[in-house]
Amino acid sequence: MSVKAAKHARELLLKEYRGVLSTHSKAMPGFPFGSVVPYCLDAQGWPLILISRIAQHTHNLKQDAKCSLFVGERGAEDVQAVGRLTLLAEARQLCDQAAIDAAAARYYRYFPEAEDYHRAHDFDFWLLEPVRWRYIGGFGAIHWLAQVALANPFATAAGAAAVDAGGSEQGMLEHMNADHASAIAHYVALAGLPTQLPAELVGIDSEGFHLRIGQSVYWLAFAAPCNTPVEVRQAFVSLARAQAWPTDGAVSA
Structure with missing residues (x-):
């Protein structure tokens, strides 16, 4: 394969x-x-x-x-x-x-x-x-x-156990949407997505994250796969400071 x-x-x-x-x-x-x-x-x-x-x-x-x-x-x-x-x-x-x-x-x-x-x-x-x-x-x-690795490490039962540390997908989403709206707006502008409506982070996986803008959903890829919540945090911080979207990133409307 x-x-x-x-x-x-x-x-x-x-x-x-x-x-x-x-x-x-x-x-x-x-x-x-x-x-x-x-x-x-x-x-x-x-x-x-x-x-x-x-x-x-x-x-x-x-x-x-x-x-x-x-x-x-x-x-x-x-x-x-x-x-x-x-x-x-x-x-x-x-x-x-x-x-x-x-x-x-x-x-x-x-x-x-x-x-x-x-x-x-x-x-x-x-x-x-x-x-x-x-x-x-x-x-x-x-x-x-025949097989493709699909499981989201941050949405599994194991990931859910890390809620107190903000390590589950739900915990990370709530934190980003509540405390980092300006960073999310920066991701939108950086990726050239529509800016007429506010964006909300709705999903995080090891490869990237989903944003919902109005009724449209967009997936943006991290520059490199993230295997831990710490790596996800580092990826978001790096994107918040970036002046251009990483060349290996993927965007879909």
């Missing part, structure tokens, strides 16, 4: 926050059924979606949990020359209340508008458990990937 391809596949899944969910049609057996869904990644790094019980794709998944999520780089002039990913997965509805609460807390950070229709309508959280990846990095750069 190409380590580089696996890294790029993971980054593409992080950069985007919506894709095409393909399910097996219940109404038209034998035909695939595609629909657009927003998603964020859970602590395991698996796509988390919120879908209506009356939606066609939900009926399809209840009959056959095998599905795929297609994610491509948006805004490209030549879609065949840029990265795209088809994630083959088994869909699983979350039924345990603790798991639902954890999923809701994460999902609403990325999509706060979803909280209203989740409460008012029959929507459920589903996880897409990866089975195999098909990543294409451009012409001729085609890879089948």
